[in-house]
Amino acid sequence: MTKYEAVAQAIKTDIENGLYKEGQPIPTEELLTVQYDVSRQTIRKALSLLVEDNLILKRQGSGSVVRPKRLNPRTGKIAVVATYISDYIFPSQLRAVNDVLSENKYTAVLSATRNCVCNERAILEEILKNPVDGILIEGTKSAMPNPNFDLYEKLIGMDIPVVFFNGYYPSLSGTYSVCADNRAGGAELVRHLIERGHTKIAGFFKSDDIQGHQRYSGFISELFRNGLIIPDENVFWYITETKEDLFNNPQEVLNRLGDNTAVVCYNDEVAFGLIKCLLSAGRRVPEDVAVVSFDNSNLSRISPVTITSLSYEDRNIGRIAAQKLVDILNGKEVTSEVLPWTFIQKESS
Amino acid sequence: MTKYEAVAQAIKTDIENGLYKEGQPIPTEELLTVQYDVSRQTIRKALSLLVEDNLILKRQGSGSVVRPKRLNPRTGKIAVVATYISDYIFPSQLRAVNDVLSENKYTAVLSATRNCVCNERAILEEILKNPVDGILIEGTKSAMPNPNFDLYEKLIGMDIPVVFFNGYYPSLSGTYSVCADNRAGGAELVRHLIERGHTKIAGFFKSDDIQGHQRYSGFISELFRNGLIIPDENVFWYITETKEDLFNNPQEVLNRLGDNTAVVCYNDEVAFGLIKCLLSAGRRVPEDVAVVSFDNSNLSRISPVTITSLSYEDRNIGRIAAQKLVDILNGKEVTSEVLPWTFIQKESS
Numbered sequence A, B: 001m002t003k004y005e006a007v008a009q010a011i012k013t014d015i016e017n018g019l020y021k022e023g024q025p026i027p028t029e030e031l032l033t034v035q036y037d038v039s040r041q042t043i044r045k046a047l048s049l050l051v052e053d054n055l056i057l058k059r060q061g062s063g064s065v066v067r068p069k070r071l072n073p074r075t076g077k078i079a080v081v082a083t084y085i086s087d088y089i090f091p092s093q094l095r096a097v098n099d100v101l102s103e104n105k106y107t108a109v110l111s112a113t114r115n116c117v118c119n120e121r122a123i124l125e126e127i128l129k130n131p132v133d134g135i136l137i138e139g140t141k142s143a144m145p146n147p148n149f150d151l152y153e154k155l156i157g158m159d160i161p162v163v164f165f166n167g168y169y170p171s172l173s174g175t176y177s178v179c180a181d182n183r184a185g186g187a188e189l190v191r192h193l194i195e196r197g198h199t200k201i202a203g204f205f206k207s208d209d210i211q212g213h214q215r216y217s218g219f220i221s222e223l224f225r226n227g228l229i230i231p232d233e234n235v236f237w238y239i240t241e242t243k244e245d246l247f248n249n250p251q252e253v254l255n256r257l258g259d260n261t262a263v264v265c266y267n268d269e270v271a272f273g274l275i276k277c278l279l280s281a282g283r284r285v286p287e288d289v290a291v292v293s294f295d296n297s298n299l300s301r302i303s304p305v306t307i308t309s310l311s312y313e314d315r316n317i318g319r320i321a322a323q324k325l326v327d328i329l330n331g332k333e334v335t336s337e338v339l340p341w342t343f344i345q346k347e348s349s
Helices: A003-016 A029-036 A040-052 A090-103 A117-129 A149-157 A182-195 A210-225 A240-245 A250-257 A268-280 A298-302 A317-329 B003-016 B029-036 B040-052 B090-103 B117-129 B149-157 B182-195 B210-225 B240-245 B250-257 B268-280 B298-302 B317-329
Strands: A056-058 A064-066 A077-082 A107-112 A134-137 A162-165 A176-180 A201-206 A235-238 A262-265 A290-294 A308-311 A337-339 A342-344 B056-058 B064-066 B077-082 B107-112 B134-137 B162-165 B176-180 B201-206 B235-238 B262-265 B290-294 B308-311 B337-339 B342-344
Touching (some): A029 A040, A040 A064, A077 A117, A117 A149, A149 A162, A182 A262, A235 A240, A268 A298, B040 B056, B117 B149, B176 B182
Parallel strands (some): A134 A162, A162 A176, A176 A337, A201 A235, A290 A308, B162 B176, B201 B235
């Protein structure tokens, strides 16, 4: 038996004898080095062994605790709750989620909220009735007050880990999130347009999701930082329920766009709709109006004029979020992540 | 000289001799009772005298500090920044503000943002160029990320007190606010409708102001608490820029209302528009659709069917906010306030 195996065995015996209780912290690494008179490295290897044996959990910022016995029997199931399943960038995100989960012997139980808090409530109630090992979820209407925190808190209290992807609720504690750096993205697109000589820049943003607020925040702050005062009328806000109607009346859109020479779009869906709207009215893109966007989706390639967009490159949020949830279930210490964008120049700007 | 006057004189001498520095705390009440061997009550009376003499300031939760010499010369001016000046409930709020300020020998310098962050920015820049003694302000688009925090922070750094009324930014520290209890109001209106037997309840809410988020939050949480799952499509969201268009297409509104028998409106402006829309389509209020609202404004009285609405009664937010700002300028300790509503039953529900 190596030195670290011996230390691991000694700690294991202490746990079994009830010296350290379930869910309670074990001594810090510093104290353990003194107690067993070994190096920090030996203690770390011993603790890693105990994590692998599912005896202790590393908790972010608070050392290790004795792993509580499962409140719920292991089901091998992970609830994966997206806003949409079959549209836009969601299929590729969900494929990646599924790959990671099945590699780790979990079954994904998939559902979609269509960004409605009433659907989210029904789904969370179903999970409470039939618990799963963990939840991977995209927050619904994450920029609005959420009436389902009571259910989220029940799930967290049942020690079911919750990892948010794309959208999350900043005020809901005890959860993790994996998101794009939306604020930095909004600022980057504005800088690109300013470098191209634009000073009249409009924007389309989604107001019920936190991604929309963050993208707008980077957009408007960067404009103001450059001394460009953009009237509020030049910001087009829409929500889940009005998305389909954005370009119903092209003339109204053109009137509101007025003398703006560039537009930052919330995502490629909006940019695609806007470009079609502009072209059909005889405006040229980018000569008359430059259009930039987020997500670098398939739409950005098949648009009549390909769309300059921010890309996730190989940082698939679904994959990273799923891996994080698996890590948590394996007792590893994880942190929330904000992922940078990659700028992809195409024809629209 | 009474005992407390003698203590006040002694502390004053210490301040003049530089024992306690500008902006720095003076000893706690406990320590002063020991130092001067007098009762707590005597110390309190002495401190009150020093506050009245503008020598010390009581700071919320942190005892008393030596009042710093003004960074800016006293101007006798207060910037009063509203979203709107001449509409709706704003004239009466601003009249009350003006009364309180002029009683206290301040001149109100009035401006309006029309709820645009670009106007708010121009107004704050003007105040930075021509400082005032204090700012009474209604937050602009307070439920959206605000790009003007840099200017607010400069003003706060110049020791110009800022009191928000109606709308405020929860994440902007170092300021005070006076608001209605919008969340409780939303819940109260839902309870009223449920007591009247309604189970299908729609809502109209403003999404760019925090009041809209709070009223919605009370509305939706109270529905869910009562087991009523209201589809997200039954919540009509609008913003400053789309307010005028809410009832342009009455048939669309009626279609979306569907089989809802009651509606909670963001305010009497919306309720007034909705009632006119319903009546013109041959629907009866409240027999077919009950309508309840916030603000108990003049509109709630002159509506074709008078509107059941939550009232401020004699709690004029403008008066209370202005008094708070005057108190701060006089060195008094103040706290933010959330004011309760009074339910006023009329014909519409």
